[in-house]
Every structure is written in C-alpha cells, then in structure tokens.
Amino acid sequence: MRLHSAELVTRTAASWGGVSAEIVDRRFDRSPATIHTLSTRHALYVELTNGIVCEREVVGFHCRQYISRIHLMSFRPAGCTVRGTASGSGVHSYGVVFIDPECEDLRQHLAQIGREWAPFTGLRNQRLWDEMAPLLAECVSVDTKKRPLARFYAMGRAIALLALLADEAEQASCPGNGDRRVRSALSWIEDNLTREFTLEHLADVTNTSASQLVRLFRKTLGLTPMAYVSLKRVREAQRLLESSSMSVGQIALHLGYSDQSHFTHRFRANTGVTPAAYRRGLRV
Secondary structure (H helix, E strand, O other): OEEEOOEEEEEEEEEEOOEEEEEEEEEEEOOOEEEEEEOOOEEEEEEOOOOOEEEEEEOOOEEEEEEOOOOOEEEEOOOOEEEEEEEOEEEEEEEEEEEOOOOHHHHHHHHHHOOOOOOEEEEOOHHHHHHHHHHHHHHOOOOHHHOOOHHHHHHHHHHHHHHHHHHHHHHHOOHHHOOHHHHHHHHHHHHOOOOOOOHHHHHHHOOOOHHHHHHHHHHHHOOOHHHHHHHHHHHHHHHHHHHOOOOHHHHHHHOOOOOHHHHHHHHHHHHOOOHHHHHHHHHO
C-alpha cells in the first residue's frame, strides 16, 4: 500500500524479478501532502531534488523532520508502516529501489547475510548511493529490456545494498537512541524555539564545540543544527499562518527572528514561497 496525496506527474520504472526501481516526480502546491505506506518489500529511497519540507514517522521506530537535499536517503525494511507529510512548491523528484525478501533468487543470500535491517530517514551514505545509482539509471535506459543479463546485474546490486544496510542502518538510525549531545540539543531547541540564539550558544548548552555539533547533526539528521532550527520554525510558522490571525511580522518576532525580511528569506528557502504567498494560497 502506498498513498501519497501530492499529484503524481511521472513515474518511470524498471523491474527484474524480485528487484525493481522507480524514479517519481510529484507536484506540490504549498499545502502539506500526506503520506502513508506499508510495503511487503524492502525500500530504499533517495531524494533527487532540494527544498521539500518533510516529516516522517516510522511506526514503532522513530519520527524525523528534514529538508530534502539531493542524495539524502531513507530506508524502510519490509513490513514498516510509515506516515508523514511533505510540503513545498513545484515538482519534487525521488528514486526508490524495492527488494522482495521472498524472492527465491534472493532468499539464500539474505539468509547468509543473517542480520536485521533497521529503518533510517534522511541520511547521506555514499556507498549506498554508489550501488543504488546504476539501478535508477536503468529506469531511463532504452536498452534495459534488450540486455538478457540485466536481471542478474540487478540482483547483484540488490544483494550489495542489503549487505551495506545490514552493516550501517542501525548505526545511522534514530538520534533519540544515539548521541546524548544531539538528544540534549533537540530537547533544548524544542523548549527555546521562539528565542533568538546562535550555533555557538547551542554548542555551549550541549558542552561541545560548534564544529563537532555540526558533524553530529549531519550524521544523525542529515542537516546542520541551525538548518534544523529553521525547519522547526518554518513548520511552526506554517501552523500559525494557517490557524491564527497574527501578521507575518508578528510571527517573525514570535519565532525569534530579528527582522521580518530574515524570516521571509528562511521561509522561502524552506518552502519555495514567501509567508504572505503561503497564506494567500490557503485562501484560494
């Protein structure tokens, strides 16, 4: 089951038995799109465009917020239920590779790997991308169906992907189960979202250096601490624009921005539209 309320523009797919790949384009119109998936196959997603504000809950595991960036990856083991939202403006592209754990040709290899696969959301991993990219390239190749050995090629890539995921997914997963400094920073941000503060201030709060905190956030969330703060503020701004009569200037001050132009710049960078345009779109 895959439900996604954003308009489907194009879907290009290729299949090789128990392995398949897709490149999907969806159109966003500023209002948040809802997402609900439950798959019997392993699914590895990769963002192919920038700027969509995403929130994903893998039921029973974790909830994440992030801004789409090219080559950010998310993994959903077979049987995961995922709910979430995505908002922005324009056409957004992503790729996905599906691997069927019940495929007869793969079952023996999966048994030999002999590991559990843990979900993760919005992370960078160059080794995974190096194995995934050729499968996505096959989606747009006019020669895919003409090559008799394409199926074996795809199976090999799928086995390599699962071996890498078995090694790295647990390490790359939930910050709530990870570094205490990241947990401390996330908690402090939640409590002080409407205050104006700097990266150095946040580093002091978590007893670490600014550069180290940036590295920790990139590893666990796929974005910097202040980009995460910006994302959280934009989400709160969207809520206020939708449900309150506060002006754009009042919302900017409420969320800790020193001036309205800075707030407008950050809002547009995250959503693709200005706060005023976002509110007008709600009234159409």
